[in-house]
Structure formats: structure tokens, C-alpha cells
Amino acid sequence: xxxxxxxxxxxxxxxxxxxxxxxxxxxxxxxxxxxxxxxxxxxxxxxxxxxxxxxxxxxxxxxxxxxxxxxxxxxxxxxxxxxxxxxxxxxxxxxxxxxxxxxxxxxxxxxxxxxxxxxxxxxxxxxxxxxxxxxxxxxxxxxxxxxxxxxxxxxxxxxxxxxxxxxxxxxxxxxxxxxxxxxxxxxxxxxxxxxxxxxxxxxxxxxxxxxxxxxxxxxxxxxxxxxxxxxxxxxxxxxxxxxx
Amino acid sequence: xxxxxxxxxxxxxxxxxxxxxxxxxxxxxxxxxxxxxxxxxxxxxxxxxxxxxxxxxxxxxxxxxxxxxxxxxxxxxxxxxxxxxxxxxxxxxxxxxxxxxxxxxxxxxxxxxxxxxxxxxxxxxxxxxxxxxxxxxxxxxxxxxxxxxxxxxxxxxxxxxxxxxxxxxxxxxxxxxxxxxxxxxxxxxxxxxxxxxxxxxxxxxxxxxxxxxxxxxxxxxxxxxxxxxxxxxxxxxxxxxxxxxxxxxxxxxxxxxxxxxxxxxxxxxxxxxxxxxxxxxxxxxxxxxxxxxxxxx
Numbered sequence: 319x320x321x322x323x324x325x326x327x328x329x330x331x332x333x334x335x336x337x338x339x340x341x342x343x344x345x346x347x348x349x350x351x352x353x354x355x356x357x358x359x360x361x362x363x364x365x366x367x368x369x370x371x372x373x374x375x376x377x378x379x380x381x382x383x384x385x386x387x388x389x390x391x392x393x394x395x396x397x398x399x400x401x402x403x404x405x406x407x408x409x410x411x412x413x414x415x416x417x418x419x420x421x422x423x424x425x426x427x428x429x430x431x432x433x434x435x436x437x438x439x440x441x442x443x444x445x446x447x448x449x450x451x452x453x454x455x456x457x458x459x460x461x462x463x464x465x466x467x468x469x470x471x472x473x474x475x476x477x478x479x480x481x482x483x484x485x486x487x488x489x490x491x492x493x494x495x496x497x498x499x500x501x502x503x504x505x506x507x508x509x510x511x512x513x514x515x516x517x518x519x520x521x522x523x524x525x526x527x528x529x530x531x532x533x534x535x536x537x538x539x540x541x542x543x544x545x546x547x548x549x550x551x552x553x554x555x556x557x558x559x560x561x562x
Numbered sequence: 563x564x565x566x567x568x569x570x571x572x573x574x575x576x577x578x579x580x581x582x583x584x585x586x587x588x589x590x591x592x593x594x595x596x597x598x599x600x601x602x603x604x605x606x607x608x609x610x611x612x613x614x615x616x617x618x619x620x621x622x623x624x625x626x627x628x629x630x631x632x633x634x635x636x637x638x639x640x641x642x643x644x645x646x647x648x649x650x651x652x653x654x655x656x657x658x659x660x661x662x663x664x665x666x667x668x669x670x671x672x673x674x675x676x677x678x679x680x681x682x683x684x685x686x687x688x689x690x691x692x693x694x695x696x697x698x699x700x701x702x703x704x705x706x707x708x709x710x711x712x713x714x715x716x717x718x719x720x721x722x723x724x725x726x727x728x729x730x731x732x733x734x735x736x737x738x739x740x741x742x743x744x745x746x747x748x749x750x751x752x753x754x755x756x757x758x759x760x761x762x763x764x765x766x767x768x769x770x771x772x773x774x775x776x777x778x779x780x781x782x783x784x785x786x787x788x789x790x791x792x793x794x795x796x797x798x799x800x801x802x803x804x805x806x807x808x809x810x811x812x813x814x815x816x817x818x819x820x821x822x823x824x825x826x827x828x829x830x831x832x833x834x835x836x837x838x839x840x841x842x843x844x845x846x847x848x849x850x851x852x853x854x855x856x857x858x859x
Contacts, residue, residue, distance in 0.1 A: 401753030
């Protein structure tokens with residue numbers, strides 16, 4: 319494998335503009351995520367981090383700019399096709415199918431064309447191994463799980479798609495400290511399995527710990543881009559953009 | 563002594579007969595309402611053309627029965643043809659309107675209902691047609707010769723609804739339908755082709771309406787306005803059962819049909835219809851989310 323091929327981005331977002339009705343949310347966002355890379359996306363509330371993820375996922379259509387997956391254009395592609403191409407999405411509010419059981423929630427991603435029964439079982443075994451509590455509650459309705467369990471289910475559900483990348487939106491929001499460290503373990507596990515992650519978080523230390531590179535957004539654009547290692551040493555930048 | 567007098571004054575025979583009648587009508591109504599509530603639940607579309615799909619199913623039943631002489635074949639073909647027609651209607655009229663104001667879909671389905679109704683009038687004329695029931699046996703119920711066919715309708719409707727429920731509960735596509743009903747956006751993000759799930763749901767609803775049209779045809783006669791009464795009642799059932807709630811619609815269909823049947827013991831059947839409106843008004847006043855749904859938190 320050549321260096322150039324290895325460095326080719328998995329997801330490349332180029333100068334993307336997105337509107338909600340008349341309000342201009344993204345003013346030309348440019349970022350990329352390499353294969354198997356964990357990349358953080360930081361910024362204050364309302365700067366467009368979640369909108370960036372939704373735009374990549376095809377849930378909001380950009381008016382300008384382009385998005386590529388593995389070098390092929392995916393701008394404006396419907397979300398269900400992106401999911402089949404290997405883009406997993408774990409939204410901020412988790413959006414578990416509340417009336418479906420844990421198992422049925424997982425099956426929404428598992429019942430795809432070309433997945434053999436053995437493969438399905440292997441995928442289930444894998445997530446039940448990471449999240450034993452989901453195995454215990456497999457017949458329970460998703461809506462009856464605790465917040466932390468729902469977060470696990472949301473991540474496990476995205477893993478059923480065998481994604482190349484997971485768009486992870488504030489996975490630790492509102493969770494107890496014990497759950498937060500579990501989420502950070504899971505990010506490490508996904509990273510070891512070579513799943514790329516674009517991580518939107520308010521938890522700065524966790525993001526800097528988990529990511530290789532970090533983008534910082536302000537008012538709908540990326541203002542700063544640095545290796546996580548550098549930012550750990552540089553409180554001034556963090557303070558300037560995030561006020562912490 | 564007074565108690566025995568009261569017990570004697572109750573017309574037990576009529577109550578039993580009306581219970582059976584109520585359940586038979588209730589099952590047919592449940593079959594119509596299931597499709598209506600499925601379509602509403604999954605795409606927030608109130609399908610004003612549902613009664614016309616019921617009517618068209620009955621007419622296709624008439625044609626197939628006339629050519630083949632086989633009632634069961636007529637039932638099957640009418641269901642399939644109207645399901646396909648439903649899919650076409652969904653793709654052409656409703657898919658482009660997804661996410662728009664609900665009023666636009668109401669107008670669209672209302673337009674479709676007018677087209678279908680007038681097509682039927684033009685094609686089949688104003689004279690009612692008859693579907694011959696597949697068998698004409700009777701059994702004696704008190705002083706009545708009660709047709710077996712009515713019980714078969716109730717049983718078949720229950721079987722179709724039961725099969726549909728199993729499909730929703732366990733089938734791959736059933737899970738897709740339930741996931742899409744709960745969260746359209748997240749279903750898409752999980753790789754579920756939501757536009758096609760909507761089309762399939764509309765087709766299933768249309769097929770169920772057509773099946774009830776054929777099953778009920780022998781009891782009422784087939785004409786181009788036969789859908790109107792039934793769809794109105796099905797709307798009441800869907801609201802009373804809780805919009806989009808399948809189990810609630812089935813319970814409400816049987817509940818309302820039984821109440822109407824009992825009321826018909828003392829008042830004329832035309833007046834008994836008032837009962838369903840009373841139930842509707844009381845439901846909207848005191849429990850607008852539906853009678854047969856758990857109290858919302």
C-alpha cells in the first residue's frame with residue numbers, strides 16, 4: 319500500500335454550507351477523517367457541530383460544498399444508502415426505537431442484504447461481549463433502558479452496520495461518571511477495530527484523550543485544527559474557543 | 563322477586579344474537595381500520611381514499627367472481643390488485659408530499675377518492691352489484707336462521723389481522739415498519755429504505771381494505787359509494803382507538819360495533835349509529851389520545 323493511498327481521507331467535507339430554513343448554520347465547513355482515525359469536533363453550543371454530522375449523514379442537504387466517502391461523492395445521497403455504505407450515526411438524543419426491544423433495535427441494522435446468519439451472530443456476540451447488559455435486556459423495550467444503557471444500545475446499533483466510520487454526537491451527555499469512562503473505553507475498542515470516529519463532545523478532556531486530531535468550530539466554520547497532543551499542552555486555545 | 567322480574571325482562575336471545583352480529587361487523591371494521599391506522603402511524607397521512615380502496619376491492623371481486631366463479635380467487639386477486647394500485651397511488655401522489663403540511667396529503671387523498679369513486683360510477687354504473695357468498699349454509703340461533711358465512715367473515719378477518727400482527731412482530735419488514743413508525747429519521751440512518759417502507763405500508767393497508775370489501779360484499783351489495791359509510795366509521799374507530807395504534811383500533815372496532823348492535827335492540831339500526839358518534843365525542847372530550855392506549859406520561 320502506498321503512502322498516498324493510506325493518507326487518502328475516508329470522509330472529506332469540503333466548504334459545506336447548510337441552512338435550516340432561512341438560517342445559515344454552516345458557513346463553509348472543511349474537515350476530513352482518515353480510515354480508522356478518531357477525530358474530535360469541539361466547540362460551544364450552537365456552533366454547528368451536530369449540523370455537521372447531520373449533513374454528512376445526509377439528514378440535512380447542504381446548499382454548497384461537497385462531501386466524499388472513500389473518494390466518491392456522497393453529497394445529497396439519502397441516509398439509508400449512506401448507512402449501507404458504512405456510515406454509522408449515533409445522534410445526540412440517542413433516538414432508540416423506544417417500543418422495539420433491544421434485539422429488534424439491533425436487527426434494524428442487522429437485517430441487510432448479504433449478511434449471513436453466521437455473520438449476524440458474530441456481530442451480536444461482539445456487541446453483547448462489549449455490552450453484557452444489552453444481552454441481559456435483549457427482550458426488553460428500548461424505552462425502558464436507563465440513559466447509559468440507551469447510549470450503549472445506540473452505539474451497538476450503529477455497530478451492526480459494520481461501519482467504516484461512526485458519527486458520534488455527544489455520547490457522554492447526561493451520563494454518570496462511571497458510564498462516561500465506559501463510553502471512552504468503547505471508543506478505544508472501536509479504534510482498535512479500525513472504525514473511524516468523528517466525535518462531537520462537550521467533554522474536552524475525554525475528547526483530547528480519545529482523538530488523534532481535533533477540529534474546533536466557531537459560528538459555523540472550523541477555526542482551529544491541531545493534533546490532540548498539541549492541544550493538551552495549549553490551554554490558551556481551548557480557553558479562547560471553548561471558554562473552559 | 564324484583565330481580566327475577568328484571569332478569570326475565572332482559573331479551574337474552576336478542577343480546578346473544580346482537581353480540582355475534584357486533585363481533586362480525588367489528589372484525590370487518592377492524593380490518594379496514596387496521597390499514598387506516600397503519601398508514602396514519604407510519605407517514606402521518608389521513609387516507610381519505612381508504613373507503614374507495616374498499617369499494618374497488620369489492621368491484622374487482624365482482625369481476626373475478628363473474629369470470630372464474632371462484633370466491634376465494636376473487637378475494638386473493640382483489641387484494642393483490644388493490645395493493646399494487648395502492649403502491650402506485652402512494653408513489654405518485656403521497657411520496658412527493660412527504661414532510662409537507664398534513665393538509666396537502668388530506669387534499670391529495672381526497673382527490674384520489676373522488677377520482678376512484680367516479681371511475682367506478684363510469685365503469686360499473688349506478689346499479690348495485692351482488693357478490694354471491696361462497697356457501698349459503700345456515701344454523702339455527704333461537705328463532706333465526708343464522709348464515710355460517712357471517713361467522714366465516716369474522717374468522718377470516720381475525721386471521722388476516724393476526725397474520726399481519728405476526729408479520730409486524732417478527733418479520734424483517736415488520737420490524738422496518740415499526741422502526742419507521744417510531745422514528746423515520748433514525749430508521750433511515752440505520753439503512754432502512756424509508757420511502758419504500760412507506761409505499762409498502764400503503765400497499766398493505768390498501769390490500770386489507772380490498773379484502774374487507776370482498777368479504778363484506780355479499781352482505782351489503784356493491785356500489786360506488788359503499789366506501790363512504792365504512793370509512794367514516796373506520797375514522798371514528800381509529801380516533802377512539804388512538805391514532806396510529808393498531809391494537810387500540812381493533813379493540814375500538816369491536817367495542818363500537820358491539821355498542822351499536824346492542825343499541826339496535828331498543829332503537830332502529832339507523833339511530834343506533836348515533837352511539838358511535840357519542841363514543842367519539844366523549845373520547846375526544848375526556849381522553850383525546852384514545853380510549854385503548856396507556857395514559858401518556
